[in-house]
Amino acid sequence: MTLAGRVTLLAYVLGWRLVRLLPGALAAWLFRRAADLAWRRGGRGTTRLRANLARVVPAGTDLDALTRSALRSYARYWMEVFRLQDMPTDSIVGRMRVLDEARLRGAHATGRGMILALPHMGNWEQAGAWLVATGVPFTTVAERLRPEPLFDRFVRFRAALGMEVVPLTGGEQPPAELLTERLRAGGALCLLADRDLSEAGVEVTFFGAPATMPPGPAALALRTGAALLPVTLWFDDDGWSARIHPEVEHTDVQTMTQVLADEFAAGIAAHPADWHMLQRIWREPVR
Numbered sequence: 508m509t510l511a512g513r514v515t516l517l518a519y520v521l522g523w524r525l526v527r528l529l530p531g532a533l534a535a536w537l538f539r540r541a542a543d544l545a546w547r548r549g550g551r552g553t554t555r556l557r558a559n560l561a562r563v564v565p566a567g568t569d570l571d572a573l574t575r576s577a578l579r580s581y582a583r584y585w586m587e588v589f590r591l592q593d594m595p596t597d598s599i600v601g602r603m604r605v606l607d608e609a610r611l612r613g614a615h616a617t618g619r620g621m622i623l624a625l626p627h628m629g630n631w632e633q634a635g636a637w638l639v640a641t642g643v644p645f646t647t648v649a650e651r652l653r654p655e656p657l658f659d660r661f662v663r664f665r666a667a668l669g670m671e672v673v674p675l676t677g678g679e680q681p682p683a684e685l686l687t688e689r690l691r692a693g694g695a696l697c698l699l700a701d702r703d704l705s706e707a708g709v710e711v712t713f714f715g716a717p718a719t720m721p722p723g724p725a726a727l728a729l730r731t732g733a734a735l736l737p738v739t740l741w742f743d744d745d746g747w748s749a750r751i752h753p754e755v756e757h758t759d760v761q762t763m764t765q766v767l768a769d770e771f772a773a774g775i776a777a778h779p780a781d782w783h784m785l786q787r788i789w790r791e792p793v794r
Contacts (some may be wrong), residue, residue: 512550519657526589534586542582546575552785553578559784562714565776573716576780580742584783589735591632592667596640602746603637610736610751615643619692620733625773626701626725627783629740632665633747636699639669645695646671648682651702670697675704683723690731700724701771709761714776718768718789725763728755737767739774743783750774 525535529705545553557574564573591599614621623638623645625631638645649662649672662672671689674684686696700721703709708719728735737752752770755763775782 538582538586539618542578545565556785580781581783602641604748606750618693621695622735624700625738629781636668646689647697690733709764711765713768725760737770
């Protein structure tokens with residue numbers, strides 16, 4: 508492991524331990540201060556976040572204020588991740604508000620498999636813990652982090668919450684094969700689906716401009732007959748909210764992925780500060 512890798516791992520391990528020991532109000536205050544510091548300093552991630560947000564809000568929006576709010580939202584995500592294992596199950600469930608939950612329960616009850624496709628919004632780790640706690644175990648895919656021990660730590664963290672985690676690369680078998688097996692057995696998947704990490708992304712129109720998104724959710728649904736449900740998430744002052752969007756009709760990969768993009772766009776437009784996208788999405792720079 509490189510020196511930089513050791514430093515990164517140590518920072519995460521210490522942060523994970525220390526944040527769990529702090530009173531909740533103090534931890535939240537510290538993470539807000541860290542977000543504000545990141546906003547004042549700028550930097551590549553903050554600049555990219557601001558450019559992404561510029562595409563999703565009306566002209567004339569105060570982008571500086573929105574970017575600051577979005578960084579605070581992202582800081583809240585990390586603070587809650589560090590503390591999630593210590594959060595009582597009744598709090599994870601009781602503070603979660605799910606709109607149109609019947610769509611999720613109905614799709615799961617059919618036994619034909621279910622894919623929940625999400626953008627990077629709100630706290631998807633907490634939403635996964637809620638899903639498991641309310642009777643829907645699921646499998647997800649994780650991008651490999653560096654250094655490797657950090658990736659292993661996140662896998663153990665998610666496994667402790669009841670999730671099955673499949674590495675995007677370097678696993679014992681290609682992830683698509685295992686995910687197909689899970690769906691054909693009537694299982695559920697949760698897949699982050701607003702950022703393409705491959706060379707085979709599907710071109711979509713996203714907020715009026717060309718972007719690429721992963722073909723996996725639609726391709727798996729077509730291959731297995733599983734239900735494909737878009738989900739958007741956001742923070743409330745005292746908890747979390749989610750919306751289960753209508754099931755995507757089985758047509759073809761491009762059409763279905765465009766439907767996902769449209770549903771994601773609706774959720775992001777309603778709650779732009781809770782979209783944590785610090786990487787490039789669109790092919791062309793914002794005008």
